Amino acid sequence: MERVAVVAVGGNSLIKDESHRAMPYQEEAAAETMRHIAEMISGGWEVVITHGNGPQVGYLLRRSELSRHELHEIPLDYCGADTQGATGYMFKKALHNEFALRGIDKQVAAIVTQTVVDRDDPAFENPTKPVGSFMDEKTAKERAEKEGWTVVEDAGRGWRRVVPSPAPVRIVEAPVIEALLKAGIVVVGAGGGGIPVVEDERGLLHGVAAVIDKDHSSALLANTIGADLFLISTAVERVALNFGKPDERPLSKVTLEEARRYRKEGHFAKGSMEPKISAAISFLERGGREAIITSPENIPSALAGETGTHIVP
């Protein structure tokens, strides 16, 4: 196979702000990101595209709750499955169109993906994954009181609802994804970190109410299929030390040891940059060779070593 990359696209990176939540805006952002990924593919990379669903899965859950007087509610695992379908469609269509414009003869498959988690994961008792809309503090606290939500302040961007986010243990469809890659097919998979399922003693799978961190699942998938590169596409060109402060310092190259140290020093916000750095660390600890964090428009120049944050052993 050519060089293999797992490219993780952030759910928030598809939504600029609260006034750009509607599907045409998400399509536009997805098309822009897919344009840069198509460039990567035409440069010889075999790619699995994973994606977040934090905002989208929260919107679906809320929509389901708001319409419960008239329609059945949708469990959180099904909300996750729905977001995989919608985002998979969005990415497939955008890539198809890019390939058509560039004369690239490639097919794209979007795979409904399940991720096994541990039913005893303590995360079920301690919700940490921000989903849905950003709210002001007053609204967030009212919802927490009225609807029983857990809410947190999300990385200086506003308040959000949080749900359990157990660690991914195994990507059920990894062999399918690998087989498709070997056949030269571009894969969209492990969306939203994969639909969380637990496996019983007989090997049967059961959906559970959670949202898995897509950066951690993507890293696990990257190791499982032996990817050469784990690339995280998000809203920032580079990761920074002292992020948002006057002495902010962007990082170009970081060793595994430095990444661990900076994480310990608290440079990476929980629920946003911290999981990306931790996922990159896990990827390298399990034998991966390079992780890059950058923004969609900088993917080609980051691959050329000109920008992005490169995390290496």
Ligand SMILES: Nc1ncnc2c1ncn2[C@@H]1O[C@H](COP(=O)(O)OP(=O)(O)O)[C@@H](O)[C@H]1O
């Ligand atoms: N140290 C840091 N360096 C750069 N960005 C950071 C840092 N800490 C927090 N962030 C924030 O993390 C965001 C990326 O996280 P998030 O929006 O949750 O990702 P996703 O694109 O996967 O949805 C960045 O846009 C930035 O606002």
Ligand SMILES: NC(=O)OP(=O)(O)O
């Ligand atoms: N599932 C998940 O990690 O989504 P975000 O990347 O959108 O937070």
